[in-house]
Amino acid sequence: MNIIEELEFTTSDSIVKELVHAGVEVAFGIVSIHNMPIYDAILRDGTIKLVCSRGESGAVNMADGYARATGKLGVVITSTGTGAGNAAGSLVEAWAAGVPLLHLTGEVASAYLGTGKGYIHECKDQLAMMDGACKNAVRLRNPSQAGAVVRQAITEALTAPAGPVTLEIPIDYQSAIIDDLSADKLQAPEFETKTAAIIPERVMEQIAKARRPVIWSGGGVISANASQELQKLAELLGAAVITSQSGKGSIPENHEQCIGHFAAYEQTKEFLRNADLLISVGVRFRGNETSNWKVPVPKAHIAIDADWQAINRNYKATLGLVGDAKDMLAAIIHKLEEKSVHPAPSYLQEVLTLRDEVRAQLRLTLGPYEQFVVGMREILPQDTILVRDVTVQANVWGSRLFEIHEPRTSIHASGGGIGQGLPTAIGAQMGCQDKTVVLMAGDGGFMVNIGEMVTAAEENLPIIIVLFDDSGYGVLRNIQSAAYGRQVAVDLLSPDFVQLAEAMHFAAVRIGSGDEFVSELKKAKERRKPSMIVVDMEAVGPMAKPFGGPPGAAEAFKPKKL
Structure with missing residues (x-):
């Protein structure tokens, strides 16, 4: 009899069994004395691949990127106290982006919880810290209930509005011998089609009489796998489509009706003032994307969201539909096809003109970097996953001019925190190993999680890092x-980023012109090995117009009376 056969069934085995039943294939994290039983249970089961990060912050970002790129549950395992604290900032990012993620963290032995005795890795109130960073945080209080508690945590993470859920397991509970209770395979929660498909007639009346409709598409469209329905509705109505940054890829950005992520541009604001209907689908209307809610919207506003609390949160809706976006849009399309709807050719031409104008305006600001945009889109496959850290080039053109053609191929820092791009790209590549994954990052933010380059190399992930080096925080400058x-x-x-990258088993080169960039990007794409292109921004030269941050950013920081 081998050692595995001799072991009793424990709480950790129950946890792993639930993960396997939920279809979990990959988990990210760092092993510790306060999660070692869970790691050992994963090893003994043999179903789940473990990816060992170099920091808890990076591990959460990896699980986040994996979930965004695949649409599956992300799973991360961290230690107690400091380890859980290191994870908190990245959990905030997953919360801001509405990413379904399960965070398993250890806790001190149950007898020492809240005693302040100085048990190793003790935190004054870890559960409260995790709750502040997550959709919810729960503690396992009875080892025999582990399976049920894990199942509930997974269900909550996946249920709209999706988000990260932390489950704390005291270390003595992790090795507790319990009964092996059977469990049916867990399925992601489904919305009731009967409820979601009911479209009030007054909604259809408002849609039918619109002559200048606009659709604002958010990340909820992608989460609901509703991109085909969104595009069909837009084409039936002849509607202009604005996307949030999270909604990029919900409609192909080369579609003639797609304005894209340009809501805060003056031309788009004027266009919205003249619109007679807005249909928003799964949109949060974030402050930085709406000039802090100064972008005007039509009085007639039909809001569709799976989260009832999202309705009227930032913009008043005349009619709110709560339910799954895919079901809602399909029901509207079905009703529209029964009616005679004919988009106005003159309005479609206005939409196309606006689409071209905002792109042309932005291109004029790029100077030598226009060649970078063109080169990337020409060289990279249509389904390339573009991950963007917070940096000037990503904010200016990476999030707007690099056209995204498919859902789940655009990933950005929703919460605005720097340095999370590298591990997020690693997670995306881990989940989509047959795709090209490109990270746009700046030198300042990149240093935050630079150790995770070794994780990428260890897993032999062919990510391409495009690092814009201007020796500082360019946006803040x-x-x-x-x-x-x-x-x-x-x-x-x-x-010396090239030497540093080479020491971490990356192929690396420094370039100083658009021509060099295009040449090296081709090589990196064909190499299918971890690669870095360091862009010497001083050598390339300045943009034609400096990026001043989100609209109104400079004014917000000038001294003023409150």
Whole structure:
């Protein structure tokens, strides 16, 4: 009899059994004395692949990127106290993006919870810390209930509005011997089609009389796998389609009716003032994407969202439909096909003109970087997953001019935190190993999780990192200059990124022109090995117009009376 056969069934085995039943294939994290029983149970089961990150923050981002790129549940395992605290910032990002993620963390032995005795890895109130960073945080209080508690946590993470859920398991509970209770395979929660498909007649009346309709498509469309329905509705109505940044790819961005992620542009604002109907689908209307809610919307506003609390949160809706976006849109389409709906050719031409104008305006600001945009879209496959950290080039053109053609191929930092792009790209590539994954990052943010390059190399993931090196925090430089006429704490000493990347088993090169970039990007795409292209921004030269941050950013920081 081998050692595996001799072991009793434990709480950790019950946890792993539920993960396997939920279809979990990959888990990210760092092994610790406060999660070792769970790791051992995963090893003994042999079903789930473990990816060992170099930090808890990076591990959460990897699980996040994996979930966004695949549509599956992300799973991350961390230690107690400091380990859980390290994970908190990245959990906030997953919460901001509405990513279904299960965070398993250890806890001190149950007898020492809340005693302050100084048990190793003790935290004053870890559960409250996790709750502040997540959709919800729960603690296992009875080892025999482990399977049920894990199942409930997974269900909650997947249920709209999706988000990260933390489950704490005290270390003594993890090895507790319990009965092996059978469990049916867990399925992702489904919305009731009967409820979701009911479309009030007054909704159809408002849609039918619209002559200048606009659809605002958000991440909820992608989460609901409703992109085909969204495009069909747009074509039936002849509607312009604005996307949030999370909604990029919900309609192909080369579609003639897709305005894209340009809501805060003046031309788009004027267009919205003249619209007679807005249909918003799964949109949060974030402050930085709406000039802090100054983008005008038509009085007639039909809001569709799976989260009833989202209705009227930022913009008033005349009619709100709560339910799954795919079911809702399909029901509207079915009713529209029974009617005679004919898009106005003159309005479609206006939409196309606006689409071309906002893109042309942005291109004029790029200077030498226009060649980068063109080169990337020409060289990279249509289904390339573009991950963007917070950096000037990503904010200016990576999130707008690099056209996204498919859902789940555009990933960005929804919460605005720097440095999370690298591990997020690793997770995306782990989940989609046959696709090309490209990360756009700046030198300042990249240093935050730079150790995760070794994780990518260890897994032999062919990610391509395009690192824009201007030896500082470029976005903040520009905002400070506009707000104060001076700069502080934004200049950084860059390492030799090529040597550093090579030491971490990446192929790496430094370039100083658009031609060099295009040439090296081709090589990296064909190499299918971990690769980095360091862009010497001083050598390339400045943009034609400096990026001043989101609309109104500089004004917000100028001294003023409250």
